[in-house]
Every structure is written in C-alpha cells, then in structure tokens.
Amino acid sequence: MALIVQKYGGTSVGSTERILAIAERIVRCRNEGNQVIVVVSAMGGETNRLAGLGNEISANPAAREMDVLLASGEQVSVALLSMALADLGCPGRSFLANQIRIFTDGNHQRARIQNIETEALDAAVAEGVVPVIAGFQGTDSTGSLTTLGRGGSDTTAVAIAVAMKADECQICTDVDGVYSADPRIVEDAKRLSSVTFEEMLELASLGSKILHPRSVEFAGKYNVALRVLSSFEDGPGTLITTETPTMEQPIVSGIAYARDEAKITMSGVPDIPGVASKILGPVGRTATEVDMIVQNTGADGLTDFTFTVKRQDFESTLKLLEPVRQSLGARELSGDNKIAKVSVVGVGMRSHAGVATRLFDALADENINIQMISTSEIRISVVVAERYLELAVRAIHDEFDLASSGTQPDT
Amino acid sequence: MALIVQKYGGTSVGSTERILAIAERIVRCRNEGNQVIVVVSAMGGETNRLAGLGNEISANPAAREMDVLLASGEQVSVALLSMALADLGCPGRSFLANQIRIFTDGNHQRARIQNIETEALDAAVAEGVVPVIAGFQGTDSTGSLTTLGRGGSDTTAVAIAVAMKADECQICTDVDGVYSADPRIVEDAKRLSSVTFEEMLELASLGSKILHPRSVEFAGKYNVALRVLSSFEDGPGTLITTETPTMEQPIVSGIAYARDEAKITMSGVPDIPGVASKILGPVGRTATEVDMIVQNTGADGLTDFTFTVKRQDFESTLKLLEPVRQSLGARELSGDNKIAKVSVVGVGMRSHAGVATRLFDALADENINIQMISTSEIRISVVVAERYLELAVRAIHDEFDLASSGTQPDT
Numbered sequence: 001m002a003l004i005v006q007k008y009g010g011t012s013v014g015s016t017e018r019i020l021a022i023a024e025r026i027v028r029c030r031n032e033g034n035q036v037i038v039v040v041s042a043m044g045g046e047t048n049r050l051a052g053l054g055n056e057i058s059a060n061p062a063a064r065e066m067d068v069l070l071a072s073g074e075q076v077s078v079a080l081l082s083m084a085l086a087d088l089g090c091p092g093r094s095f096l097a098n099q100i101r102i103f104t105d106g107n108h109q110r111a112r113i114q115n116i117e118t119e120a121l122d123a124a125v126a127e128g129v130v131p132v133i134a135g136f137q138g139t140d141s142t143g144s145l146t147t148l149g150r151g152g153s154d155t156t157a158v159a160i161a162v163a164m165k166a167d168e169c170q171i172c173t174d175v176d177g178v179y180s181a182d183p184r185i186v187e188d189a190k191r192l193s194s195v196t197f198e199e200m201l202e203l204a205s206l207g208s209k210i211l212h213p214r215s216v217e218f219a220g221k222y223n224v225a226l227r228v229l230s231s232f233e234d235g236p237g238t239l240i241t242t243e244t245p246t247m248e249q250p251i252v253s254g255i256a257y258a259r260d261e262a263k264i265t266m267s268g269v270p271d272i273p274g275v276a277s278k279i280l281g282p283v284g285r286t287a288t289e290v291d292m293i294v295q296n297t298g299a300d301g302l303t304d305f306t307f308t309v310k311r312q313d314f315e316s317t318l319k320l321l322e323p324v325r326q327s328l329g330a331r332e333l334s335g336d337n338k339i340a341k342v343s344v345v346g347v348g349m350r351s352h353a354g355v356a357t358r359l360f361d362a363l364a365d366e367n368i369n370i371q372m373i374s375t376s377e378i379r380i381s382v383v384v385a386e387r388y389l390e391l392a393v394r395a396i397h398d399e400f401d402l403a404s405s406g407t408q409p410d411t
Numbered sequence: 412m413a414l415i416v417q418k419y420g421g422t423s424v425g426s427t428e429r430i431l432a433i434a435e436r437i438v439r440c441r442n443e444g445n446q447v448i449v450v451v452s453a454m455g456g457e458t459n460r461l462a463g464l465g466n467e468i469s470a471n472p473a474a475r476e477m478d479v480l481l482a483s484g485e486q487v488s489v490a491l492l493s494m495a496l497a498d499l500g501c502p503g504r505s506f507l508a509n510q511i512r513i514f515t516d517g518n519h520q521r522a523r524i525q526n527i528e529t530e531a532l533d534a535a536v537a538e539g540v541v542p543v544i545a546g547f548q549g550t551d552s553t554g555s556l557t558t559l560g561r562g563g564s565d566t567t568a569v570a571i572a573v574a575m576k577a578d579e580c581q582i583c584t585d586v587d588g589v590y591s592a593d594p595r596i597v598e599d600a601k602r603l604s605s606v607t608f609e610e611m612l613e614l615a616s617l618g619s620k621i622l623h624p625r626s627v628e629f630a631g632k633y634n635v636a637l638r639v640l641s642s643f644e645d646g647p648g649t650l651i652t653t654e655t656p657t658m659e660q661p662i663v664s665g666i667a668y669a670r671d672e673a674k675i676t677m678s679g680v681p682d683i684p685g686v687a688s689k690i691l692g693p694v695g696r697t698a699t700e701v702d703m704i705v706q707n708t709g710a711d712g713l714t715d716f717t718f719t720v721k722r723q724d725f726e727s728t729l730k731l732l733e734p735v736r737q738s739l740g741a742r743e744l745s746g747d748n749k750i751a752k753v754s755v756v757g758v759g760m761r762s763h764a765g766v767a768t769r770l771f772d773a774l775a776d777e778n779i780n781i782q783m784i785s786t787s788e789i790r791i792s793v794v795v796a797e798r799y800l801e802l803a804v805r806a807i808h809d810e811f812d813l814a815s816s817g818t819q820p821d822t
Contacts, residue, residue: 016464016467016468019468020468050487053427053487053491054490054491054494056427057427057430057431057491057494057495057498058494058495058497058498060498061494061497062493062494062497062498064493064504064505065489065490065491065493065494065497065503065505066490066494068486068489068490068493068505068507069486069487069490069491069494071486072483072484072486072487072490073483075479075480075482075483075486076461076464076480076483078476078479079465079476079477079479079480079483080464080465080468080476080480082473082475082476082479083465083468083469083472083473083476083477083480084468084469086469086472086473086476087468087469087471087473092473092476093475094475094476094479096479096556098509099554099555143510144510145507
C-alpha cells in the first residue's frame with residue numbers, strides 16, 4: 001500500500017463542481033489501494049480577492065493580520081473538499097496548520113517551515129481517514145498564523161511528504177505534465193515523462209509556472225519522488241527524479257521563457273571593486289527580484305553593468321538608481337522593458353559541447369538579435385526583444401528536435 | 412479605566428469602508444480612557460455565501476467541516492479590522508477561538524461555550540493591545556473548530572465580558588437602541604433608555620432581531636451590563652439591566668412582532684393523557700421550532716390542539732403530522748400560514764392588572780380578530796391575520812401611550 005500526497009492548486013478547486021470532481025479522483029486513488037493525504041490551495045482567485053480587501057483597508061497592511069486574512073482562503077477549500085469526500089463515503093477530515101501542527105519561523109508572508117508534527121496525521125491515516133490539509137499556512141512559536149509566500153502550497157505538500165515518508169508527492173494541476181516547450185507556442189511540444197530535479201529547478205526558475213522552485217529544491221534535498229500531473233485527466237504526468245547514471249539524457253530537455261522582463265543598464269561605470277554591490281545593494285533592499293546580471297570586461301577604466309528585473313519593477317528601479325548613478329559618476333542609466341528571456345535546459349548539456357553554438361545559430365538564422373547571455377551548468381538563457389519570443393522558442397525547439405527525441409517514452 | 416467589550420455585527424463590518432469607520436470608533440473609545448476588547452462577526456452576507464458553497468457541495472454537509480467553512484468568515488473580519496486599527500496607530504491584534512482559547516462542547520453548528528482561557532487576553536490588554544476576537548467560533552476538546560449557531564457572536568461577546576470581568580458589554584449594531592415598537596411601523600416609537608433582562612429576553616424571543624435571546628440570558632445570568640447602541644452614530648443606546656426596586660417601570664415597555672409564522676391545528680383529538688407529546692414529539696425531533704402551543708378544554712372527550720411554527724416549516728410539519736392524525740384518529744389537520752404574532756412586554760405588568768383587557772379592547776376597536784393568546788408573567792402575545800399586523804402594532808402602541816411615557820429619559 002503506497003502513501004501518496006496529492007496537492008491540488010487553486011484552479012483545481014476553483015469551483016464547487018471542480019471540488020466534487022477532485023473528490024472523486026481522490027476516492028479513485030484510494031480505491032486503487034493507496035493511502036492518500038491531500039493538500040489544497042485556496043479556490044482560484046480567492047487569495048487575490050482577500051489580498052484586495054486587505055489593500056482596501058491599508059496601503060501597508062499589518063503583516064501578521066494579512067496572514068490571518070489569507071489563511072482563511074485555504075480554510076474554505078479544505079472544508080469543502082472534506083465535505084465532498086464525506087458525501088462519497090470517504091472519511092475526509094480537514095486539518096489547518098495549527099491542528100497538525102506545521103511550525104514555521106515568524107516571517108509573515110514568507111515563512112519557512114521548521115517542523116511538522118505527524119502525530120495527528122499518523123493517527124488519521126491509521127484510522128483510514130484521508131487528511132485534507134490547508135496548504136500555504138503555518139503557525140509560529142507564538143501561535144500566530146503565518147503564510148509561506150509564493151508556491152506555498154507546493155511547499156506544504158512536499159514538506160508533508162517528507163514528514164510522512166510518503167512514496168510519492170503528486171502535484172495535480174491544470175496541465176498534464178512538463179513539456180519540452182509551452183504548447184501554446186510550439187504546436188508539437190512533447191510531454192516529458194521525466195526530468196531531473198535540477199532541470200525542473202531551472203525550468204521553474206525560468207518562468208515555467210507549473211512548480212515553484214522552492215518546492216522543487218525542497219523535494220530534491222529530501223529526495224521525494226515528485227510527479228506533476230493533471231487534476232482532470234488520467235495520465236502518468238511527468239516524474240521529477242534524481243539523475244541516475246544509466247539514464248540516457250537528451251541534450252536538451254525543455255525550453256522555458258519569461259515574458260514580463262525588463263533590463264536596466266548603467267553605462268560608463270568606474271570599473272573598480274565594490275561597484276556591483278553599490279548598484280545592486282539598494283535594489284536588493286526592496287522587494288525587487290534581480291534575475292540575470294551581466295558585466296563585461298571594461299575598457300578605459302569604465303564598464304557597463306546590466307541586469308534584468310520583472311517588468312513591474314522597471315520604473316521604480318530606474319528611479320531608485322538615478323541617485324546611485326550620480327554618486328558613482330556613471331555616464332548613463334538606460335533600460336528596455338520590452339524584452340523576454342528564453343532558456344534551454346538539460347542535464348545532457350554537461351557532456352555535450354556545442355549546445356550554445358547551435359542555440360545562437362538557430363536564433364541568427366531567424367535574424368533574432370541576442371541582447372544578453374547567461375549560463376549555468378545545465379542551462380543557457382538569452383534575452384531577446386519581446387516581439388521575437390515565440391519565434392525564438394519555436395526555432396530552438398526545432399533545432400534540438402524536441403518534438404521527437406526530446407521526450408522519454410513512458411515506461 | 413473601564414474595560415469595555417464591543418461587539419460589531421455583520422452589517423457593521425459589511426464593507427472595508429465600514430470597517431475603517433468602526434476602527435475609528437474603537438480608537439475614540441480607547442482615547443476616552445477605556446480598555447477595549449472587540450468581538451466581530453463575519454462581513455454581512457459572508458456566512459450565507461459560505462453556507463451556500465457548502466450546500467453546493469452536499470445536501471447534507473458534514474457538520475465538522477461546515478464549521479471549518481463558516482469560521483473562516485470571522486477570520487477575515489478580525490484580520491481586516493486589526494489592520495485598520497494598526498493603520499490608526501492602535502495596536503490591534505486578531506484572536507481566533509483556538510488562539511484565546513474559547514472551549515466549547517463538540518456539538519457542531521450549535522456548540523455551547525464551556526470555558527474561556529484568559530491568559531492571552533490578559534497579557535494583550537496589559538500590553539495596551541486591543542484584542543480583536545473572532546465571534547461565533549470555538550474549539551472543542553479535540554481541537555476541532557466549532558460554531559455557536561444563531562446569535563453566536565453576541566454570545567461570544569457576553570462570554571468574553573464575563574471571563575474578563577468587563578465593566579460593560581456593548582452590542583454595536585445598525586439601530587441606535589431598543590424601541591417601544593418597530594419604528595418602520597410606528598412612526599412615533601421611542602428609544603428606551605433601559606429595559607430589564609427579562610423584558611429584553613421576551614422582546615428578543617418575540618422577533619426583535621437586535622439581540623439573540625441566548626446572549627441576553629447569558630448576560631442576565633452573570634449580571635453583565637449589556638448595552639445596545641449604534642455602530643455608526645454616537646448616542647447612549649439602551650442599557651439592559653437587572654430590575655432595581657426603586658425603578659419606576661412603565662406598565663408596558665415595548666411591542667414586538669414576528670411576521671413569518673404559521674399555525675397548525677389538529678381538531679377532534681381524543682382528550683387523553685399523552686396526546687400532546689404524540690403530536691409534538693415528531694415535530695421536536697426535526698429542526699422545527701415550535702413556538703406557541705394552545706390546547707382548549709375539550710368537550711365530548713375530544714379537544715383541539717394548535718401550535719405555531721416558522722412559516723418555512725409549515726408544509727413539512729403538515730406532512731409530518733398527517734400519519735400522526737390518522738394513528739390518533741383525530742378528525743382534521745388544518746393550518747394557516749398567513750398569520751403574525753404581536754406581543755406586549757413589560758415587567759410593569761406584574762403589578763398592574765388589566766393589561767390584557769386594554770390590549771384586547773384596542774384590537775377589537777380596530778375589528779382585528781384574535782386567533783390565539785398566550786401569556787407569561789411579563790408578556791402577552793396574540794396571533795392575528797398577517798394583514799392586520801401593522802394596524803395591530805400601532806393600535807397597541809397608542810393604547811399604552813408608548814410614544815410619551817413608554818420611554819425613560821436618558822440620565
């Protein structure tokens with residue numbers, strides 16, 4: 001008998017009809033002889049609605065209370081799903097963070113899980129009960145509610161799987177797996193039967209919204225078998241695994257992109273130690289996420305410093321850096337908020353040279369200018385003008401023949 | 412420094428604008444030198460919306476999960492009000508039932524409060540914090556959430572006032588006090604500066620929706636000074652007090668009515684012991700509330716048995732009793748769902764004879780037929796055809812001169 005943790009996101013529990021369908025799916029999994037523990041998010045749109053109420057009250061809502069507010073969203077969905085299970089004769093029982101208990105640090109809105117008590121869950125599972133756990137929320141040492149921030153429910157699911165020594169953690173979502181590229185852009189994109197944690201981490205970080213990098217990292221660290229699959233259709237989905245030596249990896253597994261990007265360049269900066277931190281320090285102290293950072297070797301004691309941020313942070317970051325430019329005596333501060341990032345990911349890159357060349361050639365063949373390049377061991381990312389995004393993704397997908405060889409056949 | 416518990420109902424926190432206004436009112440009360448503890452309901456309409464979701468999932472939703480679902484409504488309003496207080500520089504802090512903790516029995520949807528721990532509240536008040544407590548909810552001995560049923564938040568407020576030995580429990584609502592009659596029906600109805608617990612209990616039981624009888628009973632039992640006042644306007648409201656010997660009571664304090672009533676009569680019932688329980692027993696085992704019960708002295712060994720129920724329960728009760736009629740061999744089962752109940756209430760009735768006569772005369776003068784009569788020591792209720800309701804209320808209000816003498820001047 002396998003112990004399976006299933007996580008359902010906001011879209012999967014977005015209406016009472018969907019909740020009823022999910023309940024049937026859980027019962028089916030249980031009838032196949034599995035023990036099931038469920039983690040759910042708030043109903044789709046609910047977290048935004050609640051946050052909107054908070055923002056109507058205050059431009060800067062008290063962090064502790066924002067968590068009390070937001071946590072109510074998951075409370076609603078665990079109650080509804082547990083009712084639906086009970087109606088199907090399946091003993092579902094809702095658990096809130098303080099009932100399990102899921103202890104976190106006290107950093108409201110971005111709390112980290114520290115410890116999960118398993119007594120209540122162990123007892124429930126032994127009784128044959130299906131625990132339905134509110135994702136995203138925790139409780140700190142003072143008994144205050146906390147929330148885990150973005151990707152919180154995925155993280156809860158993985159943490160529960162770790163604590164309960166589950167055989168598999170299934171992230172049930174509105175897509176049926178991880179694809180070689182976004183199927184809305186590349187018609188013949190293929191579902192991958194498996195990817196490695198490292199690849200998934202790169203794909204997630206690069207804008208593939210299926211899984212939050214934090215939960216992938218967590219699952220990789222504790223080696224939890226993680227599977228992405230559809231909430232609504234049957235199918236094996238994509239298994240996220242540790243890399244095994246015998247596994248024949250394709251050179252490139254998938255292509256990811258991020259559309260809402262902007263780049264900011266400070267030109268003619270004195271090329272002396274400490275400049276990078278003088279520029280990025282003030283940005284880092286805001287909530288702005290800095291993604292790619294590129295600094296070229298300078299000439300004449302001057303250099304150009306470029307980095308990318310989310311498009312929404314473009315104006316505020318420019319404004320923030322103008323006084324920095326003046327104090328550094330840099331020549332110019334400029335930017336472009338119509339860019340996109342395209343990345344190829346694959347652990348096969350480690351052992352295959354020439355991936356970068358093929359990528360650059362493919363883009364050159366389409367007359368797409370590359371504005372920035374950044375690489376990791378298993379990833380190459382390029383920044384291009386946003387209007388070339390779809391073209392670039394398709395060109396790369398063709399170049400690496402992902403429609404056929406990019407996928408592993410299901411076994 | 413007085414310790415005041417203020418309870419705000421759903422209408423008072425029905426929008427973020429109203430919550431901001433309530434926050435200012437709380438700060439004002441605090442700035443006047445009081446220590447304030449706040450109890451709030453869910454935002455107006457929210458409990459119904461949540462219950463509606465539950466009913467979409469199941470015709471008979473699991474009771475434990477319905478409480479988890481409903482309790483989320485109060486969680487939202489305590490969070491929003493605490494944020495609003497913080498924005499005004501007032502240290503508000505939300506408390507859910509399991510954070511205080513408010514222990515109840517395990518009867519979901521109609522739990523009774525058993526014990527309130529005051530440590531967390533004592534500490535908060537000592538710190539100068541304004542606790543903002545989720546009304547309506549509790550936690551049972553297993554740690555499951557419970558809800559208190561109708562009038563739950565009023566009951567929470569009174570229980571907190573008792574546990575914290577508060578000087579006054581203020582029920583802040585959308586009316587500015589208790590009136591001699593419904594001002595929508597009687598133009599010159601007067602606000603009462605005080606009523607006794609017994610009078611308030613009768614008024615509440617009889618359809619005056621300002622306070623739930625359960626909370627009045629609770630406050631009376633523990634002798635908590637209870638005040639009904641407006642959430643939106645300044646004013647002394649109505650104080651609900653124990654009767655003092657020196658207090659000159661008017662004969663009649665107020666007139667209450669209940670519109671959505673229906674009566675059911677079983678005629679020609681054998682007049683033998685045990686008949687009443689044979690008829691009311693099956694009704695009592697459903698959720699139907701039986702209100703007035705009248706049985707006349709019979710003739711020829713037969714009697715007529717009449718009682719009233721809420722109009723919504725009329726059809727189902729008739730259906731339920733048809734087999735009972737047959738098994739008793741009673742002649743006929745009939746009913747009328749177009750009736751209303753009008754009641755006069757006043758502790759002064761105890762020492763003044765003739766109230767009933769004046770009441771009956773006043774109705775006779777208007778040609779209003781009285782269908783049923785029921786009395787208590789401080790109340791007389793009559794059932795009349797619903798179309799005469801307003802006329803009856805105005806006639807009685809005039810008869811007892813409540814527009815002038817019915818009110819106590821504010822002191």
